[in-house]
Amino acid sequence: MLSYGKFYDVNLINFIESFPDETSCKQRFKEIRDKEGVICRKCGNKNHYWLGTIWQYQCKTCKTRTTLRSGTVMQASKLPFKYWFLAIHLLTGTKKTFSALELQRQLGHKYYEPVWFMLQKLRKTMGVRDQDYKLDKVVELDEGFFESVDTEKDPDDKGVKLKRGRGSQRQTTVMVMASTIHSVSKPGKHKKPTKFRYVKMIVVDNLKAKTIEHEVDENIDSNSIVRTDNYSSYSNLKDHVWVHQAQVVTPKEAGKVLPWVHIMISNAKRTLLGVHHMISKKYFQDYVDEFCYKVNRRYFGESLFDRLLIACVSINYKNFVNVTR
Numbered sequence: 001m002l003s004y005g006k007f008y009d010v011n012l013i014n015f016i017e018s019f020p021d022e023t024s025c026k027q028r029f030k031e032i033r034d035k036e037g038v039i040c041r042k043c044g045n046k047n048h049y050w051l052g053t054i055w056q057y058q059c060k061t062c063k064t065r066t067t068l069r070s071g072t073v074m075q076a077s078k079l080p081f082k083y084w085f086l087a088i089h090l091l092t093g094t095k096k097t098f099s100a101l102e103l104q105r106q107l108g109h110k111y112y113e114p115v116w117f118m119l120q121k122l123r124k125t126m127g128v129r130d131q132d133y134k135l136d137k138v139v140e141l142d143e144g145f146f147e148s149v150d151t152e153k154d155p156d157d158k159g160v161k162l163k164r165g166r167g168s169q170r171q172t173t174v175m176v177m178a179s180t181i182h183s184v185s186k187p188g189k190h191k192k193p194t195k196f197r198y199v200k201m202i203v204v205d206n207l208k209a210k211t212i213e214h215e216v217d218e219n220i221d222s223n224s225i226v227r228t229d230n231y232s233s234y235s236n237l238k239d240h241v242w243v244h245q246a247q248v249v250t251p252k253e254a255g256k257v258l259p260w261v262h263i264m265i266s267n268a269k270r271t272l273l274g275v276h277h278m279i280s281k282k283y284f285q286d287y288v289d290e291f292c293y294k295v296n297r298r299y300f301g302e303s304l305f306d307r308l309l310i311a312c313v314s315i316n317y318k319n320f321v322n323v324t325r
């Protein structure tokens, strides 16, 4: 079995000792905001006073006040900082993921919806972060089909009843790209398998050539070698990347010819569908974003918590078109 590296389980005791209460969470959040810089939404000025008694920044130029949450992923959320911190800890500190229902239970919070929105915003933050990178070197590309439901609401929601039978549950098509690198084998020795580097998963509406080429342009460096099967929609990829290697692949051989995409697809299915049972097609991208973000940062260890926290402060929350609360 090919292994793609170790996940670190972050120690819960350390987390509780670092963030025992609301004030310690706010303090840490403020430290990160101070470091990342606060920008006045009215005049764009970057210099602020800190009004300690009311926990707000005040612009030195126009006196506009900015709350600790304003302009961050937590804007408009009424949930305590400690809920956000615990959610970030659970999402980054474990290999598995968490359903909103389970988190709601763990937090003992009365309402499901705000907890669900909090997790979705964190997943979107992860997705936005990974958009900054393109895959390169040797990239395996294939499609995965994930079970999902065609509903506006998330099926973690207690109110949603899934229809049984044909047509009620759908498959979501995901383009899966895995960047790899060749291990150098000594002459005469057994040929070593490729090493896995990074993964991207993109939910697509169809597998037309135009759709695939667009996503390849967006997600793969044009100097890469791209490996696929000989599906007709891939026939013009040679115009989009340095080298396109298309191979005739029988379904039985797919795991051998494109090993890493298939490992990623089966791991994602196990991780996501094991926890969430059914995921709405509409939100599927967010769930695979979380999966990829964690796989791509599997060597970061405990620093992953801070990295996601920094992302929560520094990315533009207006990117979150689907999550309005």
Ligand SMILES: [Zn+2]
Binding pocket: 040, 041, 042, 043, 044, 045, 059, 060, 061, 062, 063, 064
């Ligand atoms: Zn200002």
